[in-house]
Every structure is written in C-alpha cells, then in structure tokens.
Amino acid sequence: MFICFFILKSATTWGQAPSWKWGPKNPDGSYDIYFTGSGGYKIRNMGFGTSSPIAPITFPSILGNKISLWNYGKTHFGLGIGPALFQIFTDRIGSDFAFGYGSSDNFTETVRIRGNGNIGIGMKDPGFPLNFASTAGDKISFWGNSGVSYGIGVQSLLLQIHTDIHTSDIAFGYGSSKHFNENLRIKGNGNVGIGTSSPTERLTIAGGSTPGLLFTSGPGFTYGIIKFGTIDHYIKSGVVGGMELYDNSSIRLMASKTLSFSTDNFRDTSQSKELMTILNNGNIGIGTTKPGAPLSFASYVGAKILLYGDSALNFGLGIQNYLLQIYTSGKNSDIAFGYGSSAAFTETMRIKGNGNVGIGTKDPGDYKLAVEGKIGAREVEVKSGPWPDxxxxxxxxxxxxxxxxxxxxxxxxxxxxxxxETVKKEGINLGNMNALLLQKIEELTLYVIDQDKRIKAVEKENAILREKVNQH
Incomplete structure (x- = not known):
C-alpha cells in the first residue's frame, strides 16, 4: 500500500492537522480516508511534496508528472509540467481526450482530441486537424451567440462564409484584427473589390503599382477562361509574353466613337503607337486613324495584305511605284480566279508564275494566253514578224x-x-498564218497578173489574125 503524506493547512490555526480515519474497505481492495473537523478544524489547502501549499492543492515546483488518473507506470493518463508547458496526456498516441457532460459511466461526448492531434467537434473520429460533425448548419461563430452571426456554416452541399446582415461585408488582408491591411472585400450585395473597399460593380479592381488580372495555366492547359452567362471566353498567353483572346462563338468590343488598338507604353500614351482604328461608321484603318473606306491602309508603299507565308516570301497584295501588286511566293506559284470557296474551288482562270495566262485551262503551256473555248471580240490586233511584201x-x-x-x-x-495533221497537233499562229495567207494571195495576184498579160497578148494576136483573115 502506497501512503502519501501531506500537510493540511487549517482555516484558523497553522501547523495543526485535523484528525483522519480509514474508511471501510472498497470492493476493489482500496480504502478511503476521511478527514474530520473536530474542535472546529476544517481543511483549507493541501500540499503534495510541499509544506507551503498556496492553493487548495499544491505540488512542488519541479518538472514531471503531477497527477495520474489511470495506470502507475511510465505511460498513463494524467497531468504534468514540462519546460514552460502544462501537459495533459494519455498513455499513447492511440488514446484520446474527450470533453462532454454527465459522468464517467454515463458520458455524453461533445469534443474529442485524438492522440494524433486531430480535433473532432461533435464527432469521435476526426480525420483532419479540425473536424466537425457531418450535419448542416453553423460550424464556427466569430461574433454572435445564435441566429445571425459572423461565421462559417454548411447548407445543402454549400460552404458558407457569412456576416450577420446584408450591409455587413467580408474582407481579406494581412496584419491582425486590430491592425488590418485590407486587399480584397466582398460586399453584402455581392460586389467584389480588389484594392478597394467600395466596389461599385460586380468586380472592381483599383489601380496600383501592378493592376490587372493574372491567369495561369495548370498541367495540360495553356489558357484561362472567363465565363459570361453560358459562354466561355479564353485568354491565352502568347509565346513572346503577349495575350490571345478568343471564343467558341463571338467576341464583341464596343466604343461610342472610336475603337483603337495600340502597342508600346500603355502608362504613357504619348509613347504609344496606334496601329488599328475602327470608327463608329464601321471603317477600319490599319496604320491610319482616319480610314476613308471600309478597309484603309496607311499611305506608304510595300506589302499591305499577307495571305500566306512570312515577311520574305508570301502570297499577298502590295503597292510599289503607283502599282497595285498581287503576288505569290515564287515563280513556280500561280494565281487563280474562280468561284466556290478555298476548299471547294472551281477555277476559271489562272495566271502562271511565268506570266502565262490560261482561261478555262490550268496549264497554258508555253503560250502567253491559252483559251480552252471560244473567244469573242469586236477587234483583234496582232503584231507579228516580217510581212510578205x-x-x-x-x-x-x-x-x-x-x-x-x-x-x-x-x-x-x-x-x-x-x-x-500539223494544225491538229500544233495549232496555228494567227500572225504567221495571216502572213502566209497574204503571201499566197500576193502570189496568186502575180499569177493572175501574169495570166492577164498572157490573155491580152493572145487577144492581140487573135485580133491581128482576124484582120488578116478579113482582108482576104
């Protein structure tokens, strides 16, 4: 039997201990000790290991175990003191602390602290550092005892962070509650302010040293999404730090008078360069702020429209020396005219890279103009070689x-x-053929003149002969 000696401090007289006696033996073999206040004595402070108890129960000022509630070995349920630390402990990591009401054998638990440090409120098996029972309703109240409050709750698969009334706000920032530096506020009406505590729109971003929005992409994604209504709008970072804005349907930008696109210094507009302007009449100016046609370019020579290729070799349109140019990337590339679409194209005319033109044919061969079909003209002028004079x-x-x-x-x-046979195989050269035909006409004319001379000579001889015959 272990006997603990202690000193009792009387309410009236110091150093005089009250009388005590053993109680009856308990079923588990233990005994209770009863203190009596005979002679007017009653117990005030008790000291365990100290002769100067200053509280109803006082322990000596040494580190170590103080109270063991279960088990006498090194590991037990109890209380102790470590270096500047009050300890409440169980015997092992698998044992827990529970708070509740009732009695030890009729206990209703409300809070449990697991041996691993997890805390469960309204539940016995918390799987997180702080776990609440899986019931809907308020979970944490920062201000207010019941009903409306500032706190956190769960309802209908929804995590709620709430204030007490619609005119109260929620703010995020740094510092402390008393010394708070706000950087984001959610108003009670739903407006969100970043850098401002008075957002007037659904999202208001105040200016600062680094204003704007930042979209980053996770693994497998290269774009951010802004959703208006049911339509997704995509923002993608360019390869040189630029930005792409695109959509599955359409993007609409509006301005009351002029919509312009510029580069360079957006903080100092005097250093900016306006590259494209859209007027409210629909005219678009590229390199000019005063487009006079539905599409206008700046008045300087050079490439104007690039349809395919890079800055060196491409398919496009340009201006040089008062000349409108339509060009391909090389002499082996052609220009075609037709109808339909780019993917379903029916060609009617082709200009080869070497300058040969085919109408109704893609391959004019060596001819400057090849026509597959009829040609109608009121006048045709052919300039040919030597004339058969x-x-x-x-x-x-x-x-x-x-x-x-x-x-x-x-x-x-x-x-x-x-x-x-030659004409069927090779065709004819109109200029050459006309010259040959004229040559034959000229030769025929000479034959006719010669025949005329011969006829006149015969007629003269016949006249002489007739005269001689008549004389006889």
Whole structure:
C-alpha cells in the first residue's frame, strides 16, 4: 500500500492537522480516508511534496508528472509540467481526450482530441486537424451567440462564409484584427473589390503599382477562361509574353466613337503607337486613324495584305511605284480566279508564275494566253514578224503553176502552209498564218497578173489574125 503524506493547512490555526480515519474497505481492495473537523478544524489547502501549499492543492515546483488518473507506470493518463508547458496526456498516441457532460459511466461526448492531434467537434473520429460533425448548419461563430452571426456554416452541399446582415461585408488582408491591411472585400450585395473597399460593380479592381488580372495555366492547359452567362471566353498567353483572346462563338468590343488598338507604353500614351482604328461608321484603318473606306491602309508603299507565308516570301497584295501588286511566293506559284470557296474551288482562270495566262485551262503551256473555248471580240490586233511584201520584190522567185501543182499532188497542201495533221497537233499562229495567207494571195495576184498579160497578148494576136483573115 502506497501512503502519501501531506500537510493540511487549517482555516484558523497553522501547523495543526485535523484528525483522519480509514474508511471501510472498497470492493476493489482500496480504502478511503476521511478527514474530520473536530474542535472546529476544517481543511483549507493541501500540499503534495510541499509544506507551503498556496492553493487548495499544491505540488512542488519541479518538472514531471503531477497527477495520474489511470495506470502507475511510465505511460498513463494524467497531468504534468514540462519546460514552460502544462501537459495533459494519455498513455499513447492511440488514446484520446474527450470533453462532454454527465459522468464517467454515463458520458455524453461533445469534443474529442485524438492522440494524433486531430480535433473532432461533435464527432469521435476526426480525420483532419479540425473536424466537425457531418450535419448542416453553423460550424464556427466569430461574433454572435445564435441566429445571425459572423461565421462559417454548411447548407445543402454549400460552404458558407457569412456576416450577420446584408450591409455587413467580408474582407481579406494581412496584419491582425486590430491592425488590418485590407486587399480584397466582398460586399453584402455581392460586389467584389480588389484594392478597394467600395466596389461599385460586380468586380472592381483599383489601380496600383501592378493592376490587372493574372491567369495561369495548370498541367495540360495553356489558357484561362472567363465565363459570361453560358459562354466561355479564353485568354491565352502568347509565346513572346503577349495575350490571345478568343471564343467558341463571338467576341464583341464596343466604343461610342472610336475603337483603337495600340502597342508600346500603355502608362504613357504619348509613347504609344496606334496601329488599328475602327470608327463608329464601321471603317477600319490599319496604320491610319482616319480610314476613308471600309478597309484603309496607311499611305506608304510595300506589302499591305499577307495571305500566306512570312515577311520574305508570301502570297499577298502590295503597292510599289503607283502599282497595285498581287503576288505569290515564287515563280513556280500561280494565281487563280474562280468561284466556290478555298476548299471547294472551281477555277476559271489562272495566271502562271511565268506570266502565262490560261482561261478555262490550268496549264497554258508555253503560250502567253491559252483559251480552252471560244473567244469573242469586236477587234483583234496582232503584231507579228516580217510581212510578205517580199513577194513583189523583183528578186523573188515565184514558183511556176506546174511546180505548185506538183507540190499539191505530192503533199496535199499548198507550199509554206501547214498540213491538216500539223494544225491538229500544233495549232496555228494567227500572225504567221495571216502572213502566209497574204503571201499566197500576193502570189496568186502575180499569177493572175501574169495570166492577164498572157490573155491580152493572145487577144492581140487573135485580133491581128482576124484582120488578116478579113482582108482576104
């Protein structure tokens, strides 16, 4: 049996201990000690290991275990003192603390502290450092005892952070409650202010050294999303620190008079360069602030529209020396005209990179103009080579008609005129053919003149013969 000696401090006389006696033996083999106040004595302060108790129960000022509620070994449920630390402990990490009401054998638990440090309010098995029972309603009240309050609650799968009334706000910041530096406020009406405590719109961002919005992308994503209504608007960071704004449907920018796009210094507009302007009449100016047509460019020579390619070789339109240019990237690239669309294109005319033009054909070959079909014109001017006036030169040797007949009999076509087979295979050159035909007409004219001379000579001879016959 372990006997603990202590000194009792009387309410009236110091150093005089009251009488005590053993009680009956308990069922577990222990005894109770009863103190009596005979002679007017009653117990005031008790000292365990100290002769100068200054409280109803006083322990000596040494570190270590003070009260053991269960178990006598090194590990137990009890109270102790560490270096500047009051300790309430269990025997091991698997044992817990519970707070509640009733009695030890009729206990209603309200709070539990697990051996691992997790605290459960209204639950016995907290899985987090602070856990509440899985019931809807208020969880934490920072101000107010019941009903409306400043606190945190849960309702219908919704985490709520609330104030007491709609004119009260929620603020985020740093410092302390007394010395608070606010950087974000949610008004009771739902308006959010960043850098301002008086937001007038659903989201108000006050200016500062670094104003604006920052969107960052997580793994697998390269864009941020702003959603208005049911439409997603995407913001993407460019490869050189720029920004892309795009949408699944449409993006609408509005201005009362002029909508302009600029670069350079947005803080100092005197250093900014306005690149594109849209007037309220719909005219768009690129490089000019006063577009006089639905699409206007700055008045300087050079490339104007780039349809494909880079700054060096591309398909596009440009201006040089009072000349409108439509060009491809190289001499092996062509320009085509037609109808339909880019993906479903029906070509009607092509200009080859070498300058040859095909109408109704994609391959004009070596011809400057190749037409697959009929050509209608009121006047055609052909500039050709040598004209066959050499036929009338006295040095020109005109074939005899017999020679012509022999050639036709052998070749089945006139001399110098292409055969039917050649025309079918190679076609004809209008200028050359007209010159050849004129040559044949001129040759035929010479034949006719010669025949006329011969006829006149015969007629003269016949007249002489007739005169002689008449004389006889």
């Amino acid at each position: 050499f036929v009338f030169d006295k040095k020109y040797t005109l074939r005899t008609l017999q020679e012509v007949e022999d050639f036709i009999s052998t070749n089945k076509h006139l001399p110098e005129i292409p055969s039917e």
